[in-house]
Amino acid sequence: MAEQVPLCEFGVSQTKPSVESVLSDIKCLLAEYGFGGFWFQGIANSAYHDYLQNNQKAILSRRTLRSRGGVFASSPKISLLHEQYVTRVAPTDINFSEALRLESPYCYQFYENNQPNKAKKLFARHGINTVLSWPLKHFASDAWCGRFTLLSRHPYAELELNDLESVLKPAQMSLFEHFHHELNPYRQNNLFNQTAIKALKMAATGLHNHEISEVLHITVRGVEYHLESMRNKLSATNRANLVHIAHQLEII
Structure with missing residues (x-):
C-alpha cells in the first residue's frame, strides 16, 4: 500500500502516493478557503487559440479540449459533475473558452442577458454558487500548465482569496511530481498512435x-x-x- 502523505500537508514520500490521498490533502487545505471540491488538469498554453481556431485536423480540437482525459477530480461526485459539464454545457458555454485564457484566474459568469445560463443551472443543482478557474504556470514546461477549477457554495464576494495561490502552487507541484504523464495534455485521449x-x-x-x-x-x-x-x-x-x-x- 502506498505511504500516505500527512493530512493537509505535502510531505516527502519514498513511494508514489495514490491519487486519492493527494487530492484528499488538497481538498482539506482548500476547504479553509471556502471551496468544497475541485478538479485539476493539465492545459496546453495554446488551448484558447486552438479552441477559437476550431480546426478539426488540429491536435487539440474543440472535442479534445472538452474531453475528460487527464482530469483529476476531488471526489466521484465532482468527477460526475465535470463529465456533465463538458458533455452537456461546455459546447455552448462562453465560460469554457474564457477559462482557457491562462493569463489570470477567471470566475464563471452565470447570467447572460439577465437570465441564468446553462452553467448556472447545472452547478446550482449541486449547491455551487462560485466556479473559479485558476491557472498556474508549469515550472518546467513552456508548452503547458496546470489549472484548478474550484467549486464553492459561497458567493464569490464572500471568498477570501488573497493567499490562495500560496496553497495552489505546492498542490500543483505535488500533482506534477507524482502524476506528470497522466496530466500532460499532449499524452491524453490517444492523440498519437x-x-x-x-x-x-x-x-x-x-x-x-x-x-x-x-x-x-x-x-x-x-x-x-x-x-x-x-x-x-x-x-x-x-x-x-x-x-x-x-x-x-x-x-x-
Missing part, C-alpha cells in the same frame, strides 16, 4: 528506420508512415525538428 511514439523515441536516439523496423517488427515503410504521421500532426519541418517538438511537448 503508440507505435508511432515508440518509433519516434527510437529515432530520437539516432536509430535508422531499418533498425526501428526490426525492433518494432514492422516494415520500414511502416516506420516511415508513423514518423511522417507524427511530423504532420506536430507541423514539424523535418526529422530533427520533429524530435525537438516532441521533447518540448514531453511526448517522448
Whole structure:
C-alpha cells in the first residue's frame, strides 16, 4: 500500500502516493478557503487559440479540449459533475473558452442577458454558487500548465482569496511530481498512435528506420508512415525538428 502523505500537508514520500490521498490533502487545505471540491488538469498554453481556431485536423480540437482525459477530480461526485459539464454545457458555454485564457484566474459568469445560463443551472443543482478557474504556470514546461477549477457554495464576494495561490502552487507541484504523464495534455485521449511514439523515441536516439523496423517488427515503410504521421500532426519541418517538438511537448 502506498505511504500516505500527512493530512493537509505535502510531505516527502519514498513511494508514489495514490491519487486519492493527494487530492484528499488538497481538498482539506482548500476547504479553509471556502471551496468544497475541485478538479485539476493539465492545459496546453495554446488551448484558447486552438479552441477559437476550431480546426478539426488540429491536435487539440474543440472535442479534445472538452474531453475528460487527464482530469483529476476531488471526489466521484465532482468527477460526475465535470463529465456533465463538458458533455452537456461546455459546447455552448462562453465560460469554457474564457477559462482557457491562462493569463489570470477567471470566475464563471452565470447570467447572460439577465437570465441564468446553462452553467448556472447545472452547478446550482449541486449547491455551487462560485466556479473559479485558476491557472498556474508549469515550472518546467513552456508548452503547458496546470489549472484548478474550484467549486464553492459561497458567493464569490464572500471568498477570501488573497493567499490562495500560496496553497495552489505546492498542490500543483505535488500533482506534477507524482502524476506528470497522466496530466500532460499532449499524452491524453490517444492523440498519437503508440507505435508511432515508440518509433519516434527510437529515432530520437539516432536509430535508422531499418533498425526501428526490426525492433518494432514492422516494415520500414511502416516506420516511415508513423514518423511522417507524427511530423504532420506536430507541423514539424523535418526529422530533427520533429524530435525537438516532441521533447518540448514531453511526448517522448
